[in-house]
Amino acid sequence: MTDRLPSPAGTLRLRLYVAGDAPNSLTALANLRIALAQLPAHGVDLEIIDVLAQPERGLRDGVLMTPMLVRQAPDPERRILGNLGAAGVLRRVLGVEAAP
Amino acid sequence: MKREQTTRSVDRMPTGIPGFDEIMDGGLPRGGVTVVLGGPGAGKTIFGIQVLAKGATDHHEPGILVGFEESPTRILANTAAFAWGGDRLEAAGVHVIDAQLSQSIEQGGEFDLIGLLAVLTAKAAQIGAKRIVFDGLDVLLAHLGQPALVRREVFRLRDWVHESGFSAIVTAKADAAEARPSTDYDFLQFMADCVVTLHHRVIQGTALRFVRVAKYRGAAHSANELPLTITSSGIEIAANTTIGLEYAASTERISSGIERLDAMLSGGYYRGSSVVITGAPGTARTTLAAAFAESAAARGELTIYVSFDESPDQIVRNVASIGIELGRHIQAGTLRVHSLRAGAESPEAHVARIRSLLRQARPQNLIIDPLSALTQRGVVDDTEGAALQILDFAKSAGITVVSTSLLGSLPLTDQMPLSVATSADIWMHVSYVDQGGERNRAITIIKARGTSHSNQVRELVLTSGGVTLADVYSVGGEVLMGTLRWEKENDARRARAAAQSSAMLREQKAELALAETKARAVALAREQAIREAELQQVRADAAIDVGHRAGEADELLHRRRADPATVPPELDVDVERLS
Numbered sequence: 001m002t003d004r005l006p007s008p009a010g011t012l013r014l015r016l017y018v019a020g021d022a023p024n025s026l027t028a029l030a031n032l033r034i035a036l037a038q039l040p041a042h043g044v045d046l047e048i049i050d051v052l053a054q055p056e057r058g059l060r061d062g063v064l065m066t067p068m069l070v071r072q073a074p075d076p077e078r079r080i081l082g083n084l085g086a087a088g089v090l091r092r093v094l095g096v097e098a099a100p
Numbered sequence: 101m102k103r104e105q106t107t108r109s110v111d112r113m114p115t116g117i118p119g120f121d122e123i124m125d126g127g128l129p130r131g132g133v134t135v136v137l138g139g140p141g142a143g144k145t146i147f148g149i150q151v152l153a154k155g156a157t158d159h160h161e162p163g164i165l166v167g168f169e170e171s172p173t174r175i176l177a178n179t180a181a182f183a184w185g186g187d188r189l190e191a192a193g194v195h196v197i198d199a200q201l202s203q204s205i206e207q208g209g210e211f212d213l214i215g216l217l218a219v220l221t222a223k224a225a226q227i228g229a230k231r232i233v234f235d236g237l238d239v240l241l242a243h244l245g246q247p248a249l250v251r252r253e254v255f256r257l258r259d260w261v262h263e264s265g266f267s268a269i270v271t272a273k274a275d276a277a278e279a280r281p282s283t284d285y286d287f288l289q290f291m292a293d294c295v296v297t298l299h300h301r302v303i304q305g306t307a308l309r310f311v312r313v314a315k316y317r318g319a320a321h322s323a324n325e326l327p328l329t330i331t332s333s334g335i336e337i338a339a340n341t342t343i344g345l346e347y348a349a350s351t352e353r354i355s356s357g358i359e360r361l362d363a364m365l366s367g368g369y370y371r372g373s374s375v376v377i378t379g380a381p382g383t384a385r386t387t388l389a390a391a392f393a394e395s396a397a398a399r400g401e402l403t404i405y406v407s408f409d410e411s412p413d414q415i416v417r418n419v420a421s422i423g424i425e426l427g428r429h430i431q432a433g434t435l436r437v438h439s440l441r442a443g444a445e446s447p448e449a450h451v452a453r454i455r456s457l458l459r460q461a462r463p464q465n466l467i468i469d470p471l472s473a474l475t476q477r478g479v480v481d482d483t484e485g486a487a488l489q490i491l492d493f494a495k496s497a498g499i500t501v502v503s504t505s506l507l508g509s510l511p512l513t514d515q516m517p518l519s520v521a522t523s524a525d526i527w528m529h530v531s532y533v534d535q536g537g538e539r540n541r542a543i544t545i546i547k548a549r550g551t552s553h554s555n556q557v558r559e560l561v562l563t564s565g566g567v568t569l570a571d572v573y574s575v576g577g578e579v580l581m582g583t584l585r586w587e588k589e590n591d592a593r594r595a596r597a598a599a600q601s602s603a604m605l606r607e608q609k610a611e612l613a614l615a616e617t618k619a620r621a622v623a624l625a626r627e628q629a630i631r632e633a634e635l636q637q638v639r640a641d642a643a644i645d646v647g648h649r650a651g652e653a654d655e656l657l658h659r660r661r662a663d664p665a666t667v668p669p670e671l672d673v674d675v676e677r678l679s
Contacts, residue, residue, distance in 0.1 A: 019212070024209070024214075025214070052218045069208070093208075
């Protein structure tokens with residue numbers, strides 16, 4: 001992996017695309033929040049987009065499958081599809097260590 | 101129960117794929133899910149997009165293509181060659197959505213299609229879409245991984261289609277040879293309202309495509325494999341389809357292009373009939389076809405000449421040597437020559453191409469030279485199907501078809517595309533007859549439906565001035581041709597001349613005799629008149645005599661009485677002279 005870890009001071013800009021309260025979407029949201037709880041609250045910019053309410057956003061942003069987490073910053077953009085339950089994925093993307 | 105209501109109805113959605121709607125009794129299930137399975141290159145994507153394109157242009161039903169496997173750019177580029185494809189799609193009302201899961205997307209757990217379906221609902225409402233194609237769904241399903249999840253999402257998609265009322269096509273890869281989805285996706289077939297499989301096989305070196313309707317819920321359907329072809333019009337199914345107009349059998353006669361042949365056929369070919377000219381190589385089958393083309397084009401009728409393995413220039417040059425001028429008709433636009441390579445594609449592909457030619461141009465006459473190009477390497481089960489389809493199709497459109505077919509000497513063998521010849525309205529055979537060290541061409545009308553025709557064999561004579569037929573002489577059961585015919589003709593001419601002159605002589609003699617008789621009659625009439633005049637004279641003289649004689653008798657008597665003793669005065673004179 002050549003991913004650069006975000007510097008602690010850098011802004012982490014995230015978008016989570018969900019489909020209402022579909023099980024996978026809720027699970028993803030939960031997994032994300034748990035992971036983010038381990039990061040300093042400042043410096044994390046999270047936008048949650050419900051494609052059921054805003055389908056045009058999904059179309060415009062090229063996000064059709066849900067749930068989908070997009071890390072817009074830092075570069076490069078990364079996209080993670082799924083409920084974020086897979087081990088290690090969130091840690092790699094968010095640059096956080098696993099909870100002890 | 102809502103679902104059952106929607107699936108129960110077998111409302112059809114016309115696909116616009118020529119031949120397919122006919123065998124499907126109108127099309128795919130409207131408001132249902134059709135799964136199209138096929139190996140790589142079998143035409144799944146084209147099938148889906150064509151249904152969308154035709155729906156948008158012909159039925160005002162905009163559509164959405166959701167591509168899981170290819171980018172919209174690539175999909176548009178791949179269809180650009182089709183009359184309805186490429187950039188025309190978007191303009192016609194076909195919207196392509198990129199739903200690829202690119203390599204850069206990491207998978208981090210379970211996901212579902214809920215978001216996708218929500219986006220599609222919105223997009224469909226925005227453009228008024230009625231038809232949706234999920235292209236390459238298997239690619240997405242592979243990302244889902246577990247069979248239970250795959251099943252859940254497929255059913256979710258199916259339910260969404262049924263509830264929203266869209267007509268959906270789902271394409272998925274299947275084992276190329278078996279045209280069956282890998283067993284992981286067997287349930288795709290169970291959940292679908294209709295299953296269409298596309299195959300791709302190589303038979304005798306030619307790639308052939310087939311379509312089969314494996315399932316059609318709530319409707320009877322044929323499960324047979326049918327040949328499928330891809331032409332510039334897109335997919336066509338080589339079913340026995342017609343343009344859809346029933347033409348009454350025409351009683352109009354059109355010239356075969358050879359005057360004496362018309363005479364043998366009581367006036368020519370019937371318009372809209374099919375004519376097959378069989379013969380060995382070099383027997384001037386092409387010439388006969390070209391003669392028809394020339395005369396048809398000269399009448400101003402649009403004529404399409406499909407030639408296999410000969411270029412337009414070649415044909416024009418070859419027949420020009422025998423006085424058939426096709427070039428100017430080509431320039432005038434009444435004759436169009438299309439040269440195809442027989443081996444380049446399957447017979448079914450050729451059939452599809454010719455059919456689309458006919459559909460577009462709507463000609464009055466079609467020439468296929470030779471039709472046997474379509475029968476030689478056909479699908480194993482259906483060697484003559486392709487050729488027969490053309491004849492049927494043309495007939496239904498009222499197009500007169502003159503086709504040639506390679507065929508050696510009679511009697512017929514098994515290699516002969518017999519049903520083609522027997523299904524034709526007119527079957528003529530040109531053969532070589534070896535005789536007296538020459539090869540001559542003999543033409544026989546084997547059959548001509550609805551036409552009293554000559555049973556005689558004629559010699560086909562090609563000269564730089566054109567094509568004609570010559571009478572043939574049969575001597576001792578053998579037909580004479582060429583030089584022998586010429587000799588026979590000379591003999592006949594001499595005999596005729598002799599007979600003619602002797603007749604003239606007899607006539608002259610008779611005339612002379614008559615003249616003589618007449619002259620004699622005139623002479624006799626004159627003689628008669630003379631005799632009559634004489635007779636009158638005689639009678640008149642006789643009457644005078646009677647009167648005179650009475651007086652003379654008296655005088656005589658008197659004289660005789662007075663002078664019986666006296667000397668007649670004459671004597672007196674004499675006495676005096678003597679004295």
